[in-house]
Amino acid sequence: MADASNTDAFVEFERVQKSYDGETLVVKDLNLTMPRGEFLTMLGPSGSGKTTCLMMLAGFETATHGDIRLGGTSINNIPPHKRGIGMVFQNYALFPHMTIAENLSFPLEVRKMGKSEREEKIKRALDMVEMGAFGGRRPAQLSGGQQQRIALARALVFEPELVLMDEPLGALDKQLREKMQFEITSLAHNLGITTVYVTHDQTEAMTMSDRVAVFDDGVIQQLAPPDQLYEEPENSFVAQFIGENNTLEGVVKEINGEVALVQLDDGEVIDCKPINVGVGDRTRVSIRPERVEFNKERLKEGTHTVKAEVLEFIYMGDIFRTRLRVAGNDEFIIKTRNAPDQVRLEPGAQIEVGWLPEDCRALDA
Amino acid sequence: MLAADGTPLKKSLARALRLQKMRALALIAPLLIFVLVSFIIPIVSMLFRSVENSIVADTLPLTVVELQAWDSDSGELTGEPVFAAFVADMVVAIEAKQHTRLGTRLNYEQTGMSSLFRKSGRKIKRMDPATDAPFKDKLIEVDKKWGDVETWRVIKTHSVRITNGYFLNAVDMQRTPEGAQAQPEDKQILIRLFGRTLIMSLIITGSCILLGYPVAWILANLPMRTANVLMILVLLPFWTSLLVRTSAWKVMLQQQGVINEVLVWLGMVADDARLVMINNQLGTIIAMTHILLPFMILPMYSVMQTIQPTYLRAAKSMGATNWTAFWRVYFPLSVPGIGAGSILVFILAIGYDITPEIVGGTKGVFISNRIAYHISSSLNWGLAAALGTILLAVVLILYWAYDKIVGIDNVKLG
Ligand SMILES: Nc1ncnc2c1ncn2[C@@H]1O[C@H](COP(=O)(O)OP(=O)(O)O)[C@@H](O)[C@H]1O
Numbered sequence: 001m002a003d004a005s006n007t008d009a010f011v012e013f014e015r016v017q018k019s020y021d022g023e024t025l026v027v028k029d030l031n032l033t034m035p036r037g038e039f040l041t042m043l044g045p046s047g048s049g050k051t052t053c054l055m056m057l058a059g060f061e062t063a064t065h066g067d068i069r070l071g072g073t074s075i076n077n078i079p080p081h082k083r084g085i086g087m088v089f090q091n092y093a094l095f096p097h098m099t100i101a102e103n104l105s106f107p108l109e110v111r112k113m114g115k116s117e118r119e120e121k122i123k124r125a126l127d128m129v130e131m132g133a134f135g136g137r138r139p140a141q142l143s144g145g146q147q148q149r150i151a152l153a154r155a156l157v158f159e160p161e162l163v164l165m166d167e168p169l170g171a172l173d174k175q176l177r178e179k180m181q182f183e184i185t186s187l188a189h190n191l192g193i194t195t196v197y198v199t200h201d202q203t204e205a206m207t208m209s210d211r212v213a214v215f216d217d218g219v220i221q222q223l224a225p226p227d228q229l230y231e232e233p234e235n236s237f238v239a240q241f242i243g244e245n246n247t248l249e250g251v252v253k254e255i256n257g258e259v260a261l262v263q264l265d266d267g268e269v270i271d272c273k274p275i276n277v278g279v280g281d282r283t284r285v286s287i288r289p290e291r292v293e294f295n296k297e298r299l300k301e302g303t304h305t306v307k308a309e310v311l312e313f314i315y316m317g318d319i320f321r322t323r324l325r326v327a328g329n330d331e332f333i334i335k336t337r338n339a340p341d342q343v344r345l346e347p348g349a350q351i352e353v354g355w356l357p358e359d360c361r362a363l364d365a
Numbered sequence: 366m367l368a369a370d371g372t373p374l375k376k377s378l379a380r381a382l383r384l385q386k387m388r389a390l391a392l393i394a395p396l397l398i399f400v401l402v403s404f405i406i407p408i409v410s411m412l413f414r415s416v417e418n419s420i421v422a423d424t425l426p427l428t429v430v431e432l433q434a435w436d437s438d439s440g441e442l443t444g445e446p447v448f449a450a451f452v453a454d455m456v457v458a459i460e461a462k463q464h465t466r467l468g469t470r471l472n473y474e475q476t477g478m479s480s481l482f483r484k485s486g487r488k489i490k491r492m493d494p495a496t497d498a499p500f501k502d503k504l505i506e507v508d509k510k511w512g513d514v515e516t517w518r519v520i521k522t523h524s525v526r527i528t529n530g531y532f533l534n535a536v537d538m539q540r541t542p543e544g545a546q547a548q549p550e551d552k553q554i555l556i557r558l559f560g561r562t563l564i565m566s567l568i569i570t571g572s573c574i575l576l577g578y579p580v581a582w583i584l585a586n587l588p589m590r591t592a593n594v595l596m597i598l599v600l601l602p603f604w605t606s607l608l609v610r611t612s613a614w615k616v617m618l619q620q621q622g623v624i625n626e627v628l629v630w631l632g633m634v635a636d637d638a639r640l641v642m643i644n645n646q647l648g649t650i651i652a653m654t655h656i657l658l659p660f661m662i663l664p665m666y667s668v669m670q671t672i673q674p675t676y677l678r679a680a681k682s683m684g685a686t687n688w689t690a691f692w693r694v695y696f697p698l699s700v701p702g703i704g705a706g707s708i709l710v711f712i713l714a715i716g717y718d719i720t721p722e723i724v725g726g727t728k729g730v731f732i733s734n735r736i737a738y739h740i741s742s743s744l745n746w747g748l749a750a751a752l753g754t755i756l757l758a759v760v761l762i763l764y765w766a767y768d769k770i771v772g773i774d775n776v777k778l779g
């Protein structure tokens with residue numbers, strides 16, 4: 001795990017701010033440290049400032065305030081072409097008037113590399129993305145997925161230490177996207193390059209990254225490895241944004257160390273784990289659907305149960321998704337595995353559901 | 366393959382589509398007819414006029430037949446039968462007032478013919494072809510040119526109904542009984558004019574590229590709102606009369622004009638050595654570059670707008686300097702715009718006549734000024750048509766060459 005004092009910090013943002021119009025900050029006080037070889041994803045809704053951060057790192061936008069460092073030296077005043085950062089763009093930006101081989105040759109030519117060395121590197125890069133036979137084609141003669149691979153090969157062919165990718169898979173269909181996700185991560189790890197990856201697709205972020213930075217409103221809401229992000233969201237934006245989530249609203253009555261007493265809006269009092277709330281605050285209690293149990297035999301010691309009414313039962317093949325009314329919330333979802341002994345709940349049934357207090361996180365409202 | 370009712374599938378498909386086709390045709394019919402009437406027919410008529418030459422054979426039918434037997438190279442004057450036939454033809458022609466037109470036509474080939482026909486017409490009117498024979502001496506008495514072999518040779522040479530004479534004239538040659546021959550030195554101006562027109566059009570196209578490219582680039586890279594405002598400035602010339610714009614250049618460029626006055630006032634040019642910038646080729650080039658510039662900027666702009674800025678960013682991220690990124694990536698992608706603009710400007714320039722007429726003086730006029738002169742002043746429409754046809758052919762050849770070298774798919778107007 002990287003932290004700010006890490007000596008091999010490779011990419012650093014320190015108190016970076018960015019404003020386009022001089023009135024609003026698109027990026028507010030960004031602090032981020034990446035060690036060498038890390039695959040970090042910037043995840044967030046559209047307009048949250050991810051691309052802006054990437055462009056500042058690449059040198060196409062200047063930071064309004066703060067310092068960006070690469071390998072320990074500030075790059076604020078280094079023009080983009082001297083930063084040596086590979087980039088993959090959302091629309092690939094393959095030069096349409098050049099063949100694939102010429103596209104790959106471009107970064108090598110501007111580095112004044114000899115012909116034989118260029119050809120060798122191009123061949124290696126094309127083989128790496130399994131496109132060896134396509135060197136003579138034009139970008140327009142390739143499918144979207146193939147163009148994507150070429151864009152990747154072109155960003156890697158000059159062996160940059162850092163590669164930036166801005167929603168590179170956004171234009172591909174689901175299956176291809178999943179295949180490419182795997183290929184990109186394994187390439188990045190095999191080559192040992194540091195990668196900053198931007199996406200608004202949380203599954204992509206979760207499956208590919210060493211760490212994910214969740215952006216909202218120009219601020220990193222949480223920076224953590226995927227499992228931690230999912231299981232221990234630090235605020236209700238992250239809890240909502242990552243995965244499916246049930247929320248119950250209420251007020252924190254008491255906090256005793258690791259346990260908070262929350263009075264829900266319908267009067268029920270439950271035990272929760274306090275995260276970023278104090279006594280007297282309004283809170284949103286967050287519970288993951290798969291951590292909710294209704295089968296009395298499986299309820300663990302010490303679980304608190306509340307009454308619930310079954311509203312809808314959805315058969316999804318591998319799992320059952322059941323919508324309940326809990327404490328006045330009609331959108332309370334539980335997920336259960338489709339096992340032979342699993343109960344299928346009937347709409348209208350009155351049941352009791354429960355969860356462990358540590359799975360129930362009291363977050364900001 | 367048969368359709369359900371047993372007719373061949375092809376036939377029933379054609380029947381099914383016929384109604385649609387008719388409807389489509391009816392929709393475009395007004396435009397089709399308009400284009401035919403206003404565009405295709407004039408061109409066809411021009412092509413025809415450039416070779417059509419029925420007037421001699423129509424006006425002097427008997428004479429032309431008689432002249433066939435005469436050997437124009439013998440040096441001997443034609444015999445009495447030709448003179449008799451000529452008088453008979455002339456009497457009819459004078460009645461129909463056709464003889465002066467014939468004179469005008471033959472005057473293109475030999476000066477003096479027009480007055481000869483007018484003068485002789487008045488005399489021949491009083492002759493009677495049936496009773497007043499023989500005519501040979503009488504005609505020579507009317508005008509001794511009728512006793513000149515050359516007069517008859519001209520009539521005989523140009524008595525064919527389809528002639529290459531106009532085309533020969535258009536390339537500084539003439540039709541003679543001995544075949545095509547070069548015009549006398551002092552009449553050889555048209556080839557030089559063609560050459561000048563082509564070279565100056567190329568120069569104008571070149572200056573439009575040089576001046577228009579940066580403007581189009583700025584327009585394409587500014588925010589939409591600003592670009593639209595500036596676009597009005599580019600289009601502004603379209604809303605001003607061509608004559609006004611051209612005359613404005615006259616005001617600017619003449620020796621007592623704005624530019625010279627300023628230069629003299631600044632002391633950069635001596636008062637007695639004012640620059641000659643008008644009534645010569647320079648004047649034509651300056652004024653036409655200005656007038657044709659929008660036709661270069663607009664296609665360039667619309668092509669540049671489609672070049673995504675990420676291409677440049679990609680190039681720079683791969684280590685290209687601003688210049689390399691521009692030259693290796695942006696410029697090649699903008700070439701279709703340059704191509705389209707160049708074709709437009711060049712073809713427009715080659716056919717321009719008003720501006721060269723006003724600011725070009727004698728050294729800066731184009732072939733089109735010559736065409737205009739022959740259409741409206743000398744009324745030699747055949748020559749004008751031949752010049753126009755050659756111009757059309759040159760444009761088509763250049764277009765073809767352009768397609769071979771650059772590829773016409775590489776031309777984008779938007
Ligand atoms: N070139 C620009 N000029 C002005 N505003 C911009 C520009 N680029 C982005 N923005 C604004 O900055 C905010 C963040 O944009 P962006 O970084 O592209 O977000 P994301 O990539 O997360 O979708 C948005 O509100 C966007 O409108």
Ligand SMILES: [Mg+2]
Nearest residue numbers: 047050051052
């Ligand atoms: Mg973006």
